[in-house]
Amino acid sequence: AQSVSQHNHHVILSEAASLELGCNYSYGGTVNLFWYVQYPGQHLQLLLKYFSGDPLVKGIKGFEAEFIKSKFSFNLRKPSVQWSDTAEYFCAVRDNQGGKLIFGQGTELSVKP
Amino acid sequence: EAGVTQSPTHLIKTRGQQATLRCSPISGHTSVYWYQQALGLGLQFLLWYDEGEERNRGNFPPRFSGRQFPNYSSELNVNALELEDSALYLCASSLGRSGNTIYFGEGSWLTVV
Numbered sequence: 001a002q003s004v005s006q007h008n009h010h011v012i013l014s015e016a017a018s019l020e021l022g023c024n025y026s027y028g029g030t031v032n033l034f035w036y037v038q039y040p041g042q043h044l045q046l047l048l049k050y051f052s053g054d055p056l057v058k059g060i061k062g063f064e065a066e067f068i069k070s071k072f073s074f075n076l077r078k079p080s081v082q083w084s085d086t087a088e089y090f091c092a093v094r095d096n097q098g099g100k101l102i103f104g105q106g107t108e109l110s111v112k113p
Numbered sequence: 114e115a116g117v118t119q120s121p122t123h124l125i126k127t128r129g130q131q132a133t134l135r136c137s138p139i140s141g142h143t144s145v146y147w148y149q150q151a152l153g154l155g156l157q158f159l160l161w162y163d164e165g166e167e168r169n170r171g172n173f174p175p176r177f178s179g180r181q182f183p184n185y186s187s188e189l190n191v192n193a194l195e196l197e198d199s200a201l202y203l204c205a206s207s208l209g210r211s212g213n214t215i216y217f218g219e220g221s222w223l224t225v226v
Binding site (some may be wrong): 011024034042043044045046049053090094099101102104105106 | 141146148155156157161168169171181203205214215217218219
């Protein structure tokens with residue numbers, strides 16, 4: 001069965017610090033990978049996605065993620081975080097044939113001004 | 114273009130009652146997904162409907178059920194409510210079954226007292 005593991009439950013950073021959130025998945029086949037963000041009081045929004053091609057994916061708001069197939073990883077990065085990046089971040093995997101998303105436990109990011 | 118819309122925004126029910134939550138997918142989307150986001154439990158997959166059929170079901174008891182209508186909107190029904198059912202219920206939609214991004218609504222808060 002598919003599963004997703006996010007390494008950090010809560011990350012606290014100061015503004016301008018660099019961010020890397022870990023995500024590993026367990027699935028033997030070809031997958032689609034996603035990062036979603038949930039700002040306080042708002043709904044889940046798509047940050048970025050990987051279906052195929054260039055394993056370095058750029059998303060909105062300066063975020064990027066790298067798919068490393070050999071490590072079953074899809075880590076999220078941002079060179080310099082802002083206070084407005086405070087949110088919960090979810091990594092998700094989906095069988096490339098479609099169907100449901102399987103989510104990681106989420107990582108709460110708090111950015112101190 | 115309207116996103117995924119859910120109603121009601123908030124719902125308070127008494128233990129043992131039934132709750133019905135509604136979802137309208139993005140226009141043109143045929144797949145609808147339901148997730149439960151309970152405090153401390155992350156996003157748990159409930160149900161997936163596509164073209165009016167139930168395609169997949171998460172690890173929830175049978176008192177969680179739903180359906181998809183010919184216009185692709187969907188209902189989630191929860192019978193015999195328990196206190197632990199208190200959560201944010203998220204609906205999502207995608208264009209077809211395979212390889213497409215899943216977009217989320219703002220959710221319906223269900224409180225069971």
